[in-house]
Amino acid sequence: MSARIITISRQFGTGGHTIGQKVAEKLGLPFYDSELVTKIAEKSGFDASFIKENAERTSSVSGFFYDMGIHGSSYMPMSLYDQLYITQHNIIRELAEKESCVIVGRCADYILEDRNDTLNVFIYADNDYRAKYILETYGDNGKKIEKRIKDKDNTRASYYRHYTNREWGDPLNYQLCLNSGYIGAEKCVDIIVQVAQGK
């Protein structure tokens, strides 16, 4: 049996997007990263640029989103971020139901955790490697590179914690964690394909 759905969680500046894309190419599967934005825009009516900016951000509403189920009877205004998360959640569930695919980010590992046909991967790297990668790929935006890395890590970790009550990057949430700076992107792709095909 092969893993039907591969989810890729990735630190910023580790090449996780490209690794996911190449895994999808090698396995002949549809690939969803920013492609999800279009789907979310269609479904939610939100503007694509708003989604792109906020798809991995949380609201400032205190308490976890999942608490809403528990306290369903009490009034809690739903933020735009939460509406965005719900739309995204439903789209990811529908995609997984419909087809085999590769999905990057957006808590997909958590959203699909009740399925037994997923392979969840975490891509990370040392900060030196990430700094070099970010400057080469996205250029210098005037902000200190250490701060760019830290801000993105904090945003993604908060988003993941907020909606899943789990820790982003805890190996127990994934079946495979790869340091792309050490292993190399190409070899990461190979390993993910091997493990996906071995299931």
Place this chain on the structure above:
Amino acid sequence: MSARIITISRQFGTGGHTIGQKVAEKLGLPFYDSELVTKIAEKSGFDASFIKENAERTSSVSGFFYDMGIHGSSYMPMSLYDQLYITQHNIIRELAEKESCVIVGRCADYILEDRNDTLNVFIYADNDYRAKYILETYGDNGKKIEKRIKDKDNTRASYYRHYTNREWGDPLNYQLCLNSGYIGAEKCVDIIVQVAQGK
């Protein structure tokens, strides 16, 4: 270039010892796990059974061991655990200097972190897999299996935290983290060998 030293950190009941042993066999390298006990016994004069029992335990001395360097002038009695750690630390440093090898546990990833020829691997698995593995491999010892797993995790995490001031199982301490229950022991061995040879 190949990685000269492979360190394997492993949760109890994940087959990490056997995986390390097979990696060593495939690469034709010496393998050190309980083999270190004999070396430590020779060097320290401690009894082998005492070492086996306590080699991954910490003393109750408050404050981290590494503080001793900072507060070198103040008196702090050194516990047997710390003496054991120092002996172990020196043996691991000497081994790495002398030969290419595979080392299981004992903070080897941290002890050798200044080297650039190591591959650090973390082997983990879901608790259901571990429970089955432990009962099949070590048998039932009358203690609840959940407690056996929790106790071992706590001991290893405390030991690692005490001597390294880092979190055991944090992917950033390793270059490769593999869920052996999902991936399978044989495939884990393959992946480690591929990554080690790819460097």
